[in-house]
Amino acid sequence: MSIEELSVTSGLAAPPRKSPLRKLATDPQAVITSVLLLVIIILGLLTPWIAPHDPNEAQLNAINATPGTPGYPLGADQNGRDIASRLLHSISTSLIAGLIGASVALAIGITFGLIGGYFGRRLRTATEWVFSLIMTFPGLLLLIVLMPVTKGDYRATMLIFGVLLSPGVYRIVRNLVLGVKNELYVDAARVSGLSNLRILGRHVLFAVRGPIIVAAAFLIGSAISLQSGLAFLGVGSNLVPSFGAMIADGFTNLYVDPTQFIWPSVMLGTLTASLVLLGNSLRDAFEGAKLKPSKASAPRTNTPRVITPTTDSIQGSAADLLSVDDLAIAYPTPSGQLREVVKGVSLSLRAGETLGVVGESGSGKTQTAFAILGVLPPEAVITQGAIQLDGRHLIGLSEQGLRTLRGREIAYIPQEPMSNLDPSYTVGAQLVEGIRASARMSRREARAKVIALLARVGIQDPQRTFNSYPHQISGGMAQRVLIAGAVASRPKLLIADEPTTALDVTVQAEILDLIRDLQAELNMAVLLVTHNFGVVADICDRIAVMQDGRVVESGTALELFREPQHSYTQLLLGSILDEHTVRTDQPRPVVTATGGKN
Numbered sequence: 001m002s003i004e005e006l007s008v009t010s011g012l013a014a015p016p017r018k019s020p021l022r023k024l025a026t027d028p029q030a031v032i033t034s035v036l037l038l039v040i041i042i043l044g045l046l047t048p049w050i051a052p053h054d055p056n057e058a059q060l061n062a063i064n065a066t067p068g069t070p071g072y073p074l075g076a077d078q079n080g081r082d083i084a085s086r087l088l089h090s091i092s093t094s095l096i097a098g099l100i101g102a103s104v105a106l107a108i109g110i111t112f113g114l115i116g117g118y119f120g121r122r123l124r125t126a127t128e129w130v131f132s133l134i135m136t137f138p139g140l141l142l143l144i145v146l147m148p149v150t151k152g153d154y155r156a157t158m159l160i161f162g163v164l165l166s167p168g169v170y171r172i173v174r175n176l177v178l179g180v181k182n183e184l185y186v187d188a189a190r191v192s193g194l195s196n197l198r199i200l201g202r203h204v205l206f207a208v209r210g211p212i213i214v215a216a217a218f219l220i221g222s223a224i225s226l227q228s229g230l231a232f233l234g235v236g237s238n239l240v241p242s243f244g245a246m247i248a249d250g251f252t253n254l255y256v257d258p259t260q261f262i263w264p265s266v267m268l269g270t271l272t273a274s275l276v277l278l279g280n281s282l283r284d285a286f287e288g289a290k291l292k293p294s295k296a297s298a299p300r301t302n303t304p305r306v307i308t309p310t311t312d313s314i315q316g317s318a319a320d321l322l323s324v325d326d327l328a329i330a331y332p333t334p335s336g337q338l339r340e341v342v343k344g345v346s347l348s349l350r351a352g353e354t355l356g357v358v359g360e361s362g363s364g365k366t367q368t369a370f371a372i373l374g375v376l377p378p379e380a381v382i383t384q385g386a387i388q389l390d391g392r393h394l395i396g397l398s399e400q401g402l403r404t405l406r407g408r409e410i411a412y413i414p415q416e417p418m419s420n421l422d423p424s425y426t427v428g429a430q431l432v433e434g435i436r437a438s439a440r441m442s443r444r445e446a447r448a449k450v451i452a453l454l455a456r457v458g459i460q461d462p463q464r465t466f467n468s469y470p471h472q473i474s475g476g477m478a479q480r481v482l483i484a485g486a487v488a489s490r491p492k493l494l495i496a497d498e499p500t501t502a503l504d505v506t507v508q509a510e511i512l513d514l515i516r517d518l519q520a521e522l523n524m525a526v527l528l529v530t531h532n533f534g535v536v537a538d539i540c541d542r543i544a545v546m547q548d549g550r551v552v553e554s555g556t557a558l559e560l561f562r563e564p565q566h567s568y569t570q571l572l573l574g575s576i577l578d579e580h581t582v583r584t585d586q587p588r589p590v591v592t593a594t595g596g597k598n
Contacts, residue, residue: 020282020285021285023284023285024281024282024285027281027284027285029277029278029280029281030278030281030282030285033274033275033277033278033281034278036270036274037271037274037275037278040091040267040270040271040274041091041095043088043091044088044091044092044095045092047088047089047091047092050088051082051084051085051088051089052071052072052073052082052084052085053071053081053082053085054085055081055082055085055086055088055089055090055241056081056239056241057081057082057085058079058080058081059076059080059081060080061080062076062080062081062082063076063077063078063079063080064076064077064078064253064256064257065080066257067259072084074087074259074263075257075259075260077246077249077250077253077260078249078252078253078256078260079249083246083260083263086241086246087246087263087264087267089241090241090242090243090245090246090264090267091267091271093154093227093240093241093242093243094224094227094228094242094243094268094271095224096154096155096158097154097155097158097223097224097226097227098219098220098221098223098224098227098275099220100155100158100159100162100223101158101159101161101162101165101219101220101222101223101226101227102162102165102216102219102220102223103162104158104159104161104162104163104165104166105162105163105165105166105168105169105219106169106212106215106216106219108162108163108166108169108170109165109166109167109168109169109170109172109173110169110173110205110212112127112130112131112166112170113169113170113171113172113173113174113176113177114173114177114200114204114205115127116128116170116174116177117173117174117175117176117177117178117181118177118181118196118200118204119196120378121378124174127170127174128174131166131167131170131171132167134163134164134166134167135167137164139161139164140226140229142160142164143157143160143161143164143226143230143235144230144235146160147235147236152235152236152237153236153237154227154230154231154236154237154240154242157227157230157236158223158227161223161226162223165219165222165223168215169212169215169219172211172212172215173208173212176207176208176211177204177208180203180204180207180208181204183207183419184414184416184419184420185203185419185420185421185422185423185430186199186203186204186422187375187414187420188412188414188420188421188482189202189203189422189433189434190375190406191373191375191406191407191411191412193403193404193405193406193407193408193434193437194407194433194434194437195403195437198433198437202433203422203424206424206425207422207424210282210283210284211283213279213282213283214279214280214282214283215279216279217275217276217278217279217280217282218275218276218279220275221271221272221275221276224268224271224272224275225268225272227242227244228242228243228244228247228268229244230244231243231244231245231248232244232245232247232248233248234248243264243265243267243268244264246260246263246264247261247264247265247268250262250263250264250265319350320348320349320350321349321350321351321389321390321492321493321525322347322348322349322372322387322388322389322390322493322525322527323347323348323349323386323387323388324345324346324347324348324368324371324372324385324386324387324388325346325385325386325387325388326344326345326346326384326385326386327342327344327345327346327368327371327382327384327385327386327387328340328342328343328344328345328382328383328384328385329341329342329364329367329368329371329376329380329381329382329383330380330381330383331379331380331381332379332381338381338383340383340549341364341367341549342364342367342368342371342549343364343548343549343550344384344385344550345364345368345385345546345549345550345551346551347368347527347544347551347554349493349525349527350525351492351523351524351525352519352520352523352524352525353525353526353541353542354519354525354526354528354539354540354541354542355525355526355527355528355540355541355542355543355544356528356530356535356536356539356540356542356543356544356557357369357527357528357529357530357543357544357546358530358531358533358536358543358544358545358546358572359531359545359546359547360531360547360572361531363546363547363548363549364546364548364549364550365529365546366497366529367380368546369495369497369527369529371387371395372387372389372394372410372493372495372527373406373410373412373495374394374397374399374402374405374406382395389405389409389410389492389493390409390492392405407434407437407489407491408489408491409491409492409493410491410492410493410494410495411486411487411489411491411493411494411495412486412494412495412496412497413479413482413483413486413494413495413496413497413499414482414497414499415497415498415499415501416501417475417478417479417481417482418470418475418478420482421470421478421481421482422470423469423470423471425469426466426467426468426469427465427466427467427468427469427470427473427481428447428450428451428465428466428467430485431450431453431454431466431481431484431485431488432446432447432450434485434488435449435450435485435488435489439489447466449488450466450484450488451463451466453484453485453487453488454466454480454481454484456484457480457481457483457484457514457518458480458510458514459477459480459481459484465477465481475507476504476507476510476511479499479500479507479511480511480514483499483511483514483515483518487518487522487524490522490524491522491524492524492525493524493525493526493527494515494519494524494525494526494527495526495527495529496515496526496527496528496529497529498529498530498531499511499515499528500512500530500532500535501530501532508535509538512535512538512539515539516539526539528540533561533572533573533576534576536557537557537561540557541556541557542554542555542556542557543555543556543557543560545560545566545568545569545572547568552566552568552569553565553566553568553569561573
């Protein structure tokens with residue numbers, strides 16, 4: 001076990017994550033605003049039982065009654081109506097108006113924000129156009145014009161107002177989703193075979209919940225304020241008690257009894273201010289630390305465009321599990337032309353065999369692996385070639401068809417283990433989710449299987465790791481966790497993309513030994529993408545060397561290391577430093593911007 005892992009298992013791990021409820025309980029702002037809102041809500045719920053009078057009951061002998069008058073604790077207005085009763089009933093009106101307006105806005109905005117931000121450009125353009133059109137409507141004027149349609153019912157008015165508020169929610173959610181969907185833990189969920197609906201609901205929506213909670217608080221306050229504003233203008237039924245109507249009545253009687261104006265103003269201000277401040281506290285508690293966008297390029301699962309798929313020209317042997325024949329991948333340039341990044345690549349791999357794909361950065365090895373996984377970016381174009389897995393053609397396969405393979409027959413180990421684990425969930429919750437997506441089993445069965453897998457990949461305390469968050473485990477343990485998730489469904493093909501890059505030498509050796517043991521146990525083929533010849537020499541049976549999108553040399557590991565034929569392979573092998581190699585070439589002068597030499 002490495003030093004990193006020993007530090008975790010010996011109790012030096014990060015402290016447990018503080019729950020959102022505990023954070024709220026220690027936040028004075030959250031406590032005060034919660035108490036105020038709770039008191040107001042309870043008063044609104046108990047109104048039918050505690051209100052002394054009907055809100056519209058008028059008594060001539062109570063006109064402009066002062067506070068403290070028997071039967072009128074806060075006095076009466078110029079019409080002889082009890083101010084306390086109208087105030088209590090106005091709470092119920094405001095809460096109903098706020099909930100209706102905010103619920104409609106959130107339902108529409110979140111749904112279409114997730115769709116517009118997560119899926120392709122065409123769908124995003126369509127939703128953007130619709131919500132931009134809604135934003136052009138003059139909201140207040142439209143609500144007043146539609147009063148004959150709503151017949152003055154404030155609930156119908158709030159339904160319409162919710163639609164008018166939805167563009168703001170849509171833009172917030174869409175912009176957040178555009179950033180979150182590029183995170184590696186979202187890509188890891190895709191490669192695990194999770195459906196788009198589960199990814200959106202569990203990973204994407206959960207990650208953007210903080211701003212949505214704040215927006216919800218503002219929306220409720222806006223709906224309450226608008227309903228009160230319309231009532232202040234006299235728009236709507238005069239039989240519905242409202243803070244706005246009470247403030248309007250107080251204005252007309254301001255010089256006779258100023259307190260008639262103060263009571264509803266203070267209640268309305270307290271209600272809206274508490275909502276906004278509580279929203280800020282909820283955001284801080286639930287969102288926690290901001291997620292930093294990963295620097296590594298992330299695979300996309302949109303199906304790439306295929307120009308000339310080949311389905312009947314596979315050159316590999318019938319015994320091959322994986323056959324890649326004459327594969328070419330291109331990307332459009334600003335001028336509209338296609339530039340090929342993978343040029344006629346052909347590979348083959350048998351069950352139980354390890355093939356190392358080696359090359360410098362930009363040689364096309366990762367693009368080839370992504371093509372096999374079916375996670376190329378949507379702008380990628382497969383111009384020619386074919387990919388076949390166990391007799392099934394992969395190019396041109398629908399996203400649903402690819403999802404049945406990913407996480408089941410094809411598994412993937414990424415190069416950045418910490419970035420591929422969702423920081424919002426425990427390790428165990430993420431592995432259980434992936435296993436249940438690939439195999440129908442109960443949560444209890446999946447939990448038991450995950451703990452057994454964690455023990456199988458060499459984690460000393462699987463139960464503790466199961467309950468830990470990603471930040472509480474080391475990089476080596478995180479890589480073991482991802483390996484456990486990858487082999488859970490006993491895949492036929494394991495694609496490992498630089499699985500040891502971010503690990504120290506000791507942990508690298510342990511991870512390679514683990515992959516080798518699991519391969520022998522499951523008889524799975526391993527496609528190893530790397531630039532490290534030491535890793536290749538340790539684990540690979542055969543090697544394919546890529547340069548500028550082409551396979552320039554391939555053969556067994558022994559042949560390639562003993563007698564490399566291609567000059568590029570010789571150059572790569574010659575660049576490996578050891579204790580017997582001394583550089584004899586002279587350092588090259590560097591010309592500065594001023595023309596001098598350093």
